[in-house]
Amino acid sequence: MKKYYLRTLVIFVSVFLLMLIVLNLNFIKILADVLVSNNQVLQALVNIIAIISGIGGIIIGVASFRISSLEAVKEYFSQGDTAEMKERRKYIYDKVKNGEKIGPDDLNASVVCSYFHFWGLMVKKRYLPIWIFESASGTQVLKLYRDLEEHIKEKRKENPFYAEYFEWLAKKIEKKYGEKWGKF
Numbered sequence: 360m361k362k363y364y365l366r367t368l369v370i371f372v373s374v375f376l377l378m379l380i381v382l383n384l385n386f387i388k389i390l391a392d393v394l395v396s397n398n399q400v401l402q403a404l405v406n407i408i409a410i411i412s413g414i415g416g417i418i419i420g421v422a423s424f425r426i427s428s429l430e431a432v433k434e435y436f437s438q439g440d441t442a443e444m445k446e447r448r449k450y451i452y453d454k455v456k457n458g459e460k461i462g463p464d465d466l467n468a469s470v471v472c473s474y475f476h477f478w479g480l481m482v483k484k485r486y487l488p489i490w491i492f493e494s495a496s497g498t499q500v501l502k503l504y505r506d507l508e509e510h511i512k513e514k515r516k517e518n519p520f521y522a523e524y525f526e527w528l529a530k531k532i533e534k535k536y537g538e539k540w541g542k543f
Contacts, residue, residue, distance in 0.1 A: 431487045435478055439496070447471050448503065455506045463513035472507060472514075472522040475500060479524030482531065489535060497532045504529035 438444065447467040454461055461468045481487035492500060504525060514521040 428488055432491050435487060451506055461510045468507055468510045472525050475525040476522045479528030482528055492532045493536055497536050500532055501529055
């Protein structure tokens with residue numbers, strides 16, 4: 360619910376700044392006409408206001424990007440913490456622990472691969488920041504990728520791009536945080 364309030368606040372501030380700029384432009388034009396008939400003064404004032412409005416737009420844009428990144432982080436964690444995803448991960452961990460093979464038609468493995476493929480793509484396209492994988496989430500991605508590597512190789516016989524961004528994400532996490540964690 361808070362994200363809607365934050366969006367509304369950003370929109371309200373943007374509209375308010377835009378209204379101030381428009382009102383200031385009119386006021387400055389009238390003032391310049393009354394005080395001086397020189398167009399250079401008016402042009403200088405308009406340029407200054409344009410610069411200020413540009414800076415305001417950049418600030419609002421950065422704030423909007425930050426808000427959307429934080430929403431993506433929240434979405435990543437909320438989807439990963441559903442009972443269904445927990446059960447699917449547990450299924451994979453149990454299969455590996457018991458020495459059972461995860462076949463190419465295993466639905467749980469496919470759903471987990473699809474889930475991390477999507478979030479790997481989001482990281483690559485910079486919609487989701489990589490820093491969220493610095494915690495236990497990153498070690499979980501690496502463990503699941505290692506556990507599902509054979510499944511992925513089998514599926515790639517049919518589709519060479521299967522779980523491509525899951526693999527990319529695992530390698531990126533290992534490269535960025537692997538030394539910090541050591542072997543786990």
